[in-house]
Amino acid sequence: xxxxxxxxxxxxxxxxxIASLNCTYSDRVSQSFFWYRQYSGKSPExxxxxxxxxxxxxxxxxAQLNKASQYVSLLIxxxxxxxxxxxxxxxxYGGGANxxxxxxxxxxxxxxx
Amino acid sequence: EPEVTxxxxxxxxxxxxxVILRCVPISNHLYFYWYRQIxxxxxxxxxxxxxxxxxxxxxxxxxxxxxxRPDGSNFTLKIRSTKLEDSAMYFCASSDAxxxxxxxxxxxxxxRLTVT
Numbered sequence: 011x012x013x014x015x016x017x018x019x020x021x022x023x024x025x026x027x028i029a030s031l032n033c034t035y036s037d038r039v040s041q042s043f044f045w046y047r048q049y050s051g052k053s054p055e056x057x058x059x060x061x062x063x064x065x066x067x068x069x070x071x072x073a074q075l076n077k078a079s080q081y082v083s084l085l086i087x088x089x090x091x092x093x094x095x096x097x098x099x100x101x102x103y104g105g106g107a108n109x110x111x112x113x114x115x116x117x118x119x120x121x122x123x
Numbered sequence: 124e125p126e127v128t129x130x131x132x133x134x135x136x137x138x139x140x141x142v143i144l145r146c147v148p149i150s151n152h153l154y155f156y157w158y159r160q161i162x163x164x165x166x167x168x169x170x171x172x173x174x175x176x177x178x179x180x181x182x183x184x185x186x187x188x189x190x191x192r193p194d195g196s197n198f199t200l201k202i203r204s205t206k207l208e209d210s211a212m213y214f215c216a217s218s219d220a221x222x223x224x225x226x227x228x229x230x231x232x233x234x235r236l237t238v239t
Contacts, residue, residue: 042224053214053230054166061225098166102224108179109223110156113166 012037012103016114024122029086031117033099036080042102043075045084047095048116054098058084089121125149127231129215135237136205144200144234146215154223155198156216157190158230159183166214171223172198205238212236 013036023029035043042061046054058073060066060082066073072085082101086093096116102109128147136142148155157169170180172190189201198217202209212233218226 044227048166053233056227056229059227104179105224106222108171110168110171110179111223111228112168115165 012101012112014099014101014112014114016099016117019117020120021117022120022122023089025089025091027089027121029089029093029119029121031084031086031097031099031119033082033084033114034080035082035099035101037101037103038077038080040101040103043073043082044100044102044111045071045073045082046098046100046113048098049095054100054113057097086119089119091121091123094119094121127215127217127229129213129231129234131234132232133235133237135239138207138238139204142202142205142236144202144213144215144236146198146200146231147196148198148215148217149219149229150196151219152217152229153220154218154226155190155192156218156223156228157200158214158216159211160214160233161211169200169213202236205236207238210236210238 015034045058048054060073060075070087074083096118098116099114100111130145155172160166168181170184171178187203191199212235214233215231216228
């Protein structure tokens with residue numbers, strides 16, 4: 011069973027702080043990793059994708075991938091109240107048309123004004 | 124920006140009835156998916172569809188479920204005889220020709236199915 015674990019949370023940070031969200035996955039051969047944001051009652055919305063080891067930055071968001079440790083994280087700098095949502099880590103398992111995106115249970119982030 | 128559209132936004136049905144959930148994926152996308160999310164739980168994969176056939180399905184996707192792409196734009200999920208435990212938010216998603224290993228999934232707004 012391919013797993014995506016998001017065991018920390020819920021997370022509460024003050025406005026302007028850095029929020030750090032972590033995720034581990036079980037299949038060492040996975041090649042693509044995604045962070046989605048989901049507001050209550052809404053659909054998942056893509057924030058970041060990352061495919062190679064290291065950091066990838068997009069505005070206030072930085073995704074970090076360590077394939078040796080099977081670990082992917084998301085940092086949100088200068089957190090805003092509008093960042094309050096559930097953040098879903100997703101890992102692509104399998105190959106070609108048979109690959110499928112598997113989601114973690116999510117981490118709920120609350121940014122206090 | 125192109126988006127995945129789903130109808131209806133909310134469907135209420137009685138146990139044992141058939142429902143069809145409809146989706147219009149992004150027009151140049153080739154890979155299509157259905158996911159579901161029971162209230163308070165994780166987003167779960169149901170089925171993927173490529174080249175007019177199912178490419179992968181989960182244990183949840185049993186004989187009561189079917190998918191179809193009846194024309195060049197629609198993608199449907201049918202539940203033949205609904206059960207109470209089918210109550211969930213159902214999300215349609217699509218990805219482009221690069222394939223799901225590289226191309227992110229774009230999700231529709233979902234259909235909330237309530238089985239009474």
